[in-house]
Amino acid sequence: MSHLLCSLHDQALKLSRQYLACEKELLEILVKIDAKKVYLEQGYASLTEYSQKALGLSRDVSWNLVTIVHKSKAVPELKHAVQMGVIPLSKARQIAPHLTKENSQKFIALAQAMPREKLQEALAKECPMIPSVEERARVINATQAELSLCLPKEVMEKIRRAQDRVSESQKKWVGLAETLEQVVEFYLQHKDPKEKAKRHEVRKIRATVKAAQPRRTVREFNAAEKKLEWGSKSLPIVQTKDRVPIPAEIKHEVVNKNAHRCTYQDPRTQLRCEKERFLHFHHKLPVAMGGTNALENLTLLCSAHHRLEHYQSSG
Ligand SMILES: [Zn+2]
Ligand SMILES: [Zn+2]
Numbered sequence: 001m002s003h004l005l006c007s008l009h010d011q012a013l014k015l016s017r018q019y020l021a022c023e024k025e026l027l028e029i030l031v032k033i034d035a036k037k038v039y040l041e042q043g044y045a046s047l048t049e050y051s052q053k054a055l056g057l058s059r060d061v062s063w064n065l066v067t068i069v070h071k072s073k074a075v076p077e078l079k080h081a082v083q084m085g086v087i088p089l090s091k092a093r094q095i096a097p098h099l100t101k102e103n104s105q106k107f108i109a110l111a112q113a114m115p116r117e118k119l120q121e122a123l124a125k126e127c128p129m130i131p132s133v134e135e136r137a138r139v140i141n142a143t144q145a146e147l148s149l150c151l152p153k154e155v156m157e158k159i160r161r162a163q164d165r166v167s168e169s170q171k172k173w174v175g176l177a178e179t180l181e182q183v184v185e186f187y188l189q190h191k192d193p194k195e196k197a198k199r200h201e202v203r204k205i206r207a208t209v210k211a212a213q214p215r216r217t218v219r220e221f222n223a224a225e226k227k228l229e230w231g232s233k234s235l236p237i238v239q240t241k242d243r244v245p246i247p248a249e250i251k252h253e254v255v256n257k258n259a260h261r262c263t264y265q266d267p268r269t270q271l272r273c274e275k276e277r278f279l280h281f282h283h284k285l286p287v288a289m290g291g292t293n294a295l296e297n298l299t300l301l302c303s304a305h306h307r308l309e310h311y312q313s314s315g
Contacts, residue, residue: 023089027065027082034069040311043267045304053268064093071096077104087111094119098127159183193251193279194260200252246281246293254281254298264305275302282306286313 030047033039039050047069051062068089072079078099082092091111099107103126110122135149151159163179174182189195246254262273282301285291301309 020088023065024082024085027068027079027089030065030069031072031079037311040308043308043312045264045302045308049304064089067096068092071099075099075101075104077108081108081111091116091119095123098123192260193255197252197255197260200249201256243287244293246298250293250295250298251281253295254300257295258300261300262302262305263299264301264309273302273305275305278303280306282309 030051033050034047039047042050042054044050044054048062048066051057051065052059055062057065068078068082078092078096081087082089087108094116095107095111111119114122136147138146140146159176159179162183163174163176166179166182167174260276260279262275262279264273265271279300279302282299283291284297284299291297
């Protein structure tokens with residue numbers, strides 16, 4: 001090899017060593033930041049958000065680091081193995097989803113001894129219940145996305161059964177994509193707070209129309225109301241003894257008003273949070289300070305921003 005090529009190789013080697021050392025140091029700092037919740041202090045709802053927005057790390061890099069930080073809380077051996085240089089960060093990330101206190105020694109040794117592909121095979125064999133394929137949803141063009149995921153065999157069988165039913169009702173063979181579309185649509189019709197809130201609007205109109213027959217309408221209305229009560233899982237509210245539960249009607253109004261989306265606005269970018277899942281009802285003026293269940297006093301926040309809001313308002 002010529003002198004020039006040799007020197008390029010040496011430079012690359014030196015820089016990559018520095019790069020890997022930096023990664024290790026960054027992990028150590030992030031563990032401390034997570035423990036002391038420094039990201040809340042900085043106005044970020046989670047360590048992931050902090051590492052992407054404040055530190056400017058890519059989605060993948062921050063995901064890798066945060067996964068290891070979180071797993072290390074239950075299995076500190078993982079963090080130690082990275083810090084001692086026993087395994088690189090990439091392999092720590094690879095074994096993290098499968099790691100428990102009991103198997104940590106064995107898996108760290110495997111990660112140390114095997115190249116990435118062999119390790120992936122070994123993990124698949126050792127942990128058949130845990131998917132070794134990473135869940136990924138990727139937008140491929142303006143109208144389509146590609147989804148890859150691992151399912152238990154029984155779930156796949158159920159999807160096939162659903163595929164048969166959809167095919168029957170459409171009197172033609174229907175593919176998996178269309179089957180999933182139908183299944184998801186059906187589920188949302190019954191479980192999605194947005195759809196429920198829409199139905200609530202329709203019921204309100206019907207109730208007004210049927211006002212001419214009050215006895216029947218009230219009974220029907222109550223029965224329907226009972227049936228459509230909120231699933232507290234998707235929209236949990238903290239209730240203390242003194243708290244009056246938020247009436248279902250008000251909840252529907254809050255959901256409609258805020259398009260079933262977290263209302264937190266990033267003070268730096270003015271962008272509204274995208275989260276539509278695990279939303280909480282939040283009292284703008286706290287109940288403890290005389291805040292009521294009036295529509296104007298309620299808003300929707302995702303769990304992370306709900307935590308941030310209370311952290312900031314508590315001082
Ligand atoms: Zn709150
Ligand atoms: Zn949010």
